Amino acid sequence: MDQINCQNPNHDSQRIKYICVDPNCQVQQKIGCADCFLEDHVTHQRKTLDQFHDQVKQQLDTFNQIEFQPITNTIQLDLERQIERELENCLSCIQYRFTNIKSDLKSVIDGENEKLQESYNALQYNKNQELDSMKNVNDLHIINQEEVNDLVKFYQESTKIQQNYQKASEILLDEKQKVKQKKQKYLYKLRTIMQGLMKEFNELMTTKNLQQDDFSEFETPQKSSMSPNKMISLVESTRSSRRFYMNQTKKLLFGNASRKIE
Structure with a gap:
């Protein structure tokens, strides 16, 4: 050298x-x-x-x-695919849950309808039996005494019998209205649930809220405040902190010494 x-x-x-x-x-x-x-x-x-x-x-x-890893569209594409999968899973879960609710409600309503149908069938059967037993009113001259007595008893209690059947008809109609009201109540509850879900979903899943989330659980205190401009400033300050003043003669002397070493 x-x-x-x-x-x-x-x-x-x-x-x-x-x-x-x-x-x-x-x-x-x-x-x-x-x-x-x-x-x-x-x-x-x-x-x-x-x-x-x-x-x-x-x-x-x-x-x-x-x-430094280059910024590409890969991150954006991966994120979009993940968001699509999450939304599909979310919709599938909601659809599955509402399908179960629909099935449960259908079972309840079907049970109520079956009870109404049984009551209707019983009333209709009894009414038909009453009518069938009175058909021989046109044959008073040939029917036996027991049948005559039944006709007389019906005649004596016909008003009460009609009132009872009328009351039963009103009760049946009232039960039908109650079942209808239950259906409306279930429908209202479903709408309320859906409105609540949509309100919470809109509040939680807006782009604004996602952007404002600081994701602090994933970051160190240094990273949380490290914007691109701050990173550049950090590099510049690191460079400036190691500089020291050299006049032209010293720069020339040091430069020549360094070049001679190579």
Whole structure:
């Protein structure tokens, strides 16, 4: 390696050999000969120019290996597919649940209708029996005494019998109205449930709410405040913090020394 001599007239043109790497050094001139370091850097950490060159080159090689992942549409496409799957799962769950509710309600309503049908059949059967037993009213001259007695009894109680059947008819109609009201009540409950679900869904799943979520559970305190501009500022501040003033002569001297090493 070619020698670069010290420009200090009191140092006998000694070879520039060392560079100060002490983090607490306040001296502006960081490189010099042995006498320079005895005068200004006697207790400081130092490296020879060869050592400094090799270590900086190694650090630069390591630094150069840092890679930033390019921003592509892959993240967006993956997110869209995941959102679609989640929405499909959500809709499937809702559809499954409402299908079960529909089945349960149908079973309840079918049970009510079966009871009404049984009551109707029983009333209609009894009424037909009453009518059939009175058909022989046109044959009074040939029917037996027991049948005559039945006709007389019907005649005596016909008003009461009609009232009872009329009352039964009204009760049956009232029960039909109750079943209809139950259907309307179930329908109202379903609508209320759906409105509640949609209201909560709209409040939770708006784009605005998703954007405002800070996702703090996934971030460190440093990351949560690290916007792109702040990252650039961090890099710039890191660079500026390691700079030190060198006049033109010192820059030239240091540059020549570094080039001679290579």
